[in-house]
Amino acid sequence: MGMTMTQKILAKHAGLETVVPGQLIRAKLDMVLGNDITSPVAINEFEKSGFDSVFDRTKISLVMDHFTPNKDIKAAKQCQQCRNFADKYDILNYYDVGNVGIEHALLPEKGLVVPSDCVIGADSHTCTYGALGAFSTGVGSTDMAAGMATGEAWFKVPTAIKFNLTGKLGKWVSGKDVILHIIGMIGVDGALYQSMEFTGEGLKSLSMDDRLCMANMAIEAGAKNGIFEVDEVTLAYVKGRTDRQFEVMKADPDAEYSRVIDIDLSEIRPTVSFPHLPENTKTIDEIAKMDKIKIDQVVIGSCTNGRYSDLETAAKVVKGKKVAKGVRAIVIPATQQIYLDALKNGLLETFIEAGMVVSAPTCGPCLGGHMGILAPGERAVSTTNRNFVGRMGDTTSEVYLASPAIAAASALTGYISDVQE
Amino acid sequence: MKAHGIVHKYGDNVDTDVIIPARYLNTADHKELASHCMEDIDKDFVNKVKPGDIMVANMNFGCGSSREHAPIAIKESGIACVIASTFARIFYRNAINIGLPILECDAAAKDIDAGNEVDIDFDTGIITNVTKGRTYQAQPFPDFIKEIINKGGLLKSIKG
Numbered sequence: 001m002g003m004t005m006t007q008k009i010l011a012k013h014a015g016l017e018t019v020v021p022g023q024l025i026r027a028k029l030d031m032v033l034g035n036d037i038t039s040p041v042a043i044n045e046f047e048k049s050g051f052d053s054v055f056d057r058t059k060i061s062l063v064m065d066h067f068t069p070n071k072d073i074k075a076a077k078q079c080q081q082c083r084n085f086a087d088k089y090d091i092l093n094y095y096d097v098g099n100v101g102i103e104h105a106l107l108p109e110k111g112l113v114v115p116s117d118c119v120i121g122a123d124s125h126t127c128t129y130g131a132l133g134a135f136s137t138g139v140g141s142t143d144m145a146a147g148m149a150t151g152e153a154w155f156k157v158p159t160a161i162k163f164n165l166t167g168k169l170g171k172w173v174s175g176k177d178v179i180l181h182i183i184g185m186i187g188v189d190g191a192l193y194q195s196m197e198f199t200g201e202g203l204k205s206l207s208m209d210d211r212l213c214m215a216n217m218a219i220e221a222g223a224k225n226g227i228f229e230v231d232e233v234t235l236a237y238v239k240g241r242t243d244r245q246f247e248v249m250k251a252d253p254d255a256e257y258s259r260v261i262d263i264d265l266s267e268i269r270p271t272v273s274f275p276h277l278p279e280n281t282k283t284i285d286e287i288a289k290m291d292k293i294k295i296d297q298v299v300i301g302s303c304t305n306g307r308y309s310d311l312e313t314a315a316k317v318v319k320g321k322k323v324a325k326g327v328r329a330i331v332i333p334a335t336q337q338i339y340l341d342a343l344k345n346g347l348l349e350t351f352i353e354a355g356m357v358v359s360a361p362t363c364g365p366c367l368g369g370h371m372g373i374l375a376p377g378e379r380a381v382s383t384t385n386r387n388f389v390g391r392m393g394d395t396t397s398e399v400y401l402a403s404p405a406i407a408a409a410s411a412l413t414g415y416i417s418d419v420q421e
Numbered sequence: 422m423k424a425h426g427i428v429h430k431y432g433d434n435v436d437t438d439v440i441i442p443a444r445y446l447n448t449a450d451h452k453e454l455a456s457h458c459m460e461d462i463d464k465d466f467v468n469k470v471k472p473g474d475i476m477v478a479n480m481n482f483g484c485g486s487s488r489e490h491a492p493i494a495i496k497e498s499g500i501a502c503v504i505a506s507t508f509a510r511i512f513y514r515n516a517i518n519i520g521l522p523i524l525e526c527d528a529a530a531k532d533i534d535a536g537n538e539v540d541i542d543f544d545t546g547i548i549t550n551v552t553k554g555r556t557y558q559a560q561p562f563p564d565f566i567k568e569i570i571n572k573g574g575l576l577k578s579i580k581g
Contacts (some may be wrong), residue, residue, distance in 0.1 A: 024565045040449045041489050049576040067447060074447035124487040124511055140489035140515035142575050150579060154565070188434055189481040193510050222481060224510055277434060367443040367486070386485060388438045390461040 002252025004160040005227050006195040009135040009249055013118040021159040029059065030134075031113060032147035033121030035103055035363075036064040040078045041141035042122055043085045046148060054089045055151030061093040061112060061121075062086050063103040066363045068096070071370040101335025101361045104128035104216060104303035108208075109335055111241025115230045116249045120144065120153050125303050125385065127218045131211035132238065133230035133248065138219060158224045160195035161186075162257040165202030167266035172419045174313070175210030176305055176383065176403040178263070179217040180271040184281030185261075191223035194258060197251065199229040202265045208237040209309040216304045217385050220278040270418060272381075273401035276389045284406065284418045293400070297380040298323075298411040299392075300404050301332025301359070302366045305383035308338050310404040315347040317408035317419055323355040324414030330372045332359045356411070368392050374399075381410045422543040424475065424501035424522065429459075429466060430535035431478040436485035437512065441494045443486075454490050455497035472499035475541070477533045479505065483512025489519065496521040502541055504548065504559070506530040517566055518575040524548065529557035 003011065003018060011019040013027035034042055039062055054060060062082050067075035079096065086094035093112060095101070104125050107113050115133035119126065122144035129136035139153065147153050163182070183190070196218045198211075206214075211228050218226025228234070230248045270284040287293070300306070300314050311333060323329045331351050333339035339361060342348050348358050365372030366384040374380055374393030379400065382392065387399035400416060409419045439462040441454055448454065459466035476495065482505035483491060492515045495503065503516065506527040516523045522543060529548045532555060533539060540549040546559040562570065572578035 024563060037443075037446045037490075038488065041493070044449055045576055049580050051580075072447060078447060078449070122487060122489070124485065126487075138487040138511050140487055140492075140511060140518060142489060142518035143514065146518075146575050146579055149576075188484060189507065189509070192481065192507060219485075219511075222484065222509060367438070369443055369446075386436075386438070388436045388485060390442055391438050395461050 001256060002254035004195060004255045004257070005197055005229065005249055005251045006135050006160060006225060007157055009116050009118060010155060010157055019157045021157050023157045024154060025157060026152050026154055027118050029120055029147050029151050029153055030117040031059050031061060031119040032144060033061045033063065033103060033107065033119065033123065033126060034144050035066050035123055036068060036079050036082055037066045038122035038141045038144065039082045042144040042148065043081060045142050046145040051149040054148050057090050058092045059151065060091050060148055061107060062091055063106060064096045064100050065102050065361065066367065067369050068100060068362055069360060099336060102303045102306055102363055105307055105334035105338065108132060108212065109337060111238065114238055114242060114244050114246040115234060116246050120147050124219045125216050127223065127225050128212055128216040128303060130215035130218065130225050130227035131208065133228060133234055135225055135227065137225045158193055158195045159258040160197045161191055162260045163196060163198045164260060164262045165198060165200035165265055166262065167202050167264040168205040169265045169268060172405045173268055173270055174403045174405065175206060175213040177268050177271045178265065179214040180273050180278065180281050180401060181268050183217065183221050183278045184271065186221055188220060188277055188279045189222040191218065191221040194223055196221065196223045196226040198226065203229060203231055204233065205265065207309060208233055209307045212307065213304050220385060270403060270406050272406060272416060273387055275387050275398040275400065278387060278401060287416055288418065292415040294379065294415050295327060295381050295410055296378040297372060297374060298327060298329040298407050299365050299372055299380060299382040299384060300407050301334060302363065302384040303334065304385045305404050306332055306334030306338065308341055310383065311338065311342050311347050314404040314408040315350040317405055318354040318356070318412060319350050321354055321412050323411045327411050327414050329356040329411040330359060330365065331356050332364065333361055335361055365392055381407045381416055383407050424473065424541040426473040426475045426501055426539065427471065428533055428535055428537045428539055429470065429474060429476050430533065431462065433480040434484055435462065435478050435482050437483055437488050437491035438485055440491040441488065446488060446490055451493055451497040454494040458494040458498045467498065470498050470500065473501045474499060475539050476500050476503045477530055479530050480507050482508050484509035487511045489515045492516045492519055492521045504529050517569055520570065520574045524559040526557050526559035529559065532557065
């Protein structure tokens with residue numbers, strides 16, 4: 001029986017010729033990731049268990065991105081613990097205020113993940129690197145501790161859903177709309193324990209930022225990982241970021257899938273997820289027929305949509321216009337490089353002139369940490385990935401997930417809106 | 422290994438944000454995390470829960486964030502076992518890795534109500550609803566996972 005992309009990568013890292021769905025394997029890891037929230041738990045477990053060395057100081061990334069710049073004394077102590085650990089074991093990829101970015105934007109940008117890698121991260125959105133054709137999945141802190149000590153992790157080999165993409169996205173439609181559409185179709189557990197494998201001739205029209213955004217939200221369908229077939233777009237992105245050699249792995253022609261779903265990208269419409277689950281989707285056309293949904297806040301950023309092209313789209317929408325009265329609009333470039341590029345190219349000026357605030361890179365409001373928390377009953381349109389109860393603040397507040405174009409357009413009108421041209 | 426306790430019941434898609442809201446993730450202290458367990462879905466849980474109690478939920482329990490603080494908070498609050506129709510995969514492996522017993526059993530998840538008294542035999546996977554006088558058969562763990570549990574969690578199983 002043929003193997004899927006994920007199965008091939010797992011087999012290679014387990015030192016096996018083939019693997020089959022359901023098989024339990026131990027795989028060698030190319031990168032082990034943690035952040036300022038999950039790493040302290042991992043470090044405690046690592047030390048409590050008596051480990052005194054890491055498997056490879058160059059294959060661990062510690063990224064202080066969630067509650068930084070430190071939001072309070074407790075958060076500062078968590079970063080201090082990570083910093084001390086990084087110093088003690090001479091961890092190469094330690095990122096803190098000044099060079100930190102949101103982990104899942106930062107690692108691809110720095111060339112720390114390449115196609116066919118096997119990566120775990122103590123953060124559920126580690127599935128983002130599937131955009132590069134890597135097997136990459138979120139785990140907990142104990143797995144991270146074990147990964148740092150041994151360079152291995154246990155996995156159950158997953159089955160896969162194949163998404164066969166055709167066509168080309170319309171104007172103001174992005175990867176975010178595609179993945180929200182898919183989650184709306186299959187549900188928040190629609191890919192539970194499975195891989196989501198993206199392929200087809202439609203791929204070539206999707207930018208790397210679109211792909212990173214789509215793979216990022218595979219977890220929101222319950223998937224173990226999301227993965228894109230490697231093509232010229234991937235190779236062009238990786239080139240110049242690393243000198244590591246890699247083998248490109250494609251699915252066998254006779255690979256078996258639990259389900260095959262065809263998606264015509266030209267039919268995707270701007271899509272919004274209503275509270276309190278990412279699967280509660282409506283298209284912007286359906287929303288246009290409803291009563292206006294008034295909003296208090298807009299957030300443009302996060303590991304899902306804080307990349308350069310996201311900011312560029314938002315800037316195009318708001319250029320020369322003003323944010324509606326009563327709306328607080330927060331823009332968060334995901335990395336220092338994105339921040340700098342946005343500065344050099346005038347995007348930040350556009351945002352500030354429109355009445356938006358620009359923050360340093362942080363996960364901040366996405367998880368209700370800091371930098372934009374909602375009061376009781378408030379509503380936000382956000383380019384982030386989760387709209388669970390209390391996710392961005394009070395349990396009676398509401399988060400509507402959308403693309404940067406829709407978020408920016410909504411900031412101008414004060415209610416959920418399509419781009420007005 | 423056995424468990425016996427009173428049930429706290431929840432629905433579908435209980436996410437780790439409601440199990441332990443991110444505003445409390447500025448600490449890794451187990452007791453402090455437990456003091457906010459289930460706060461955004463069941464404010465009274467921390468006052469009601471007694472050591473040995475059992476948590477039962479429906480589909481996709483523990484979805485969302487990978488925060489291990491979620492199973493830690495549940496375990497530290499005294500819950501002896503979580504039964505659900507299905508678990509989100511990161512929560513599933515986190516629970517095994519830290520030694521919080523969990524069982525997948527759709528029949529039990531559907532039939533057991535809040536306040537029921539439940540007996541669990543982990544060796545056989547048989548769940549007995551003492552209140553209703555019914556039994557349900559849970560999926561037993563594969564040997565690989567049993568070994569992690571028997572050795573007291575992932576790190577102990579590696580360290581030997």
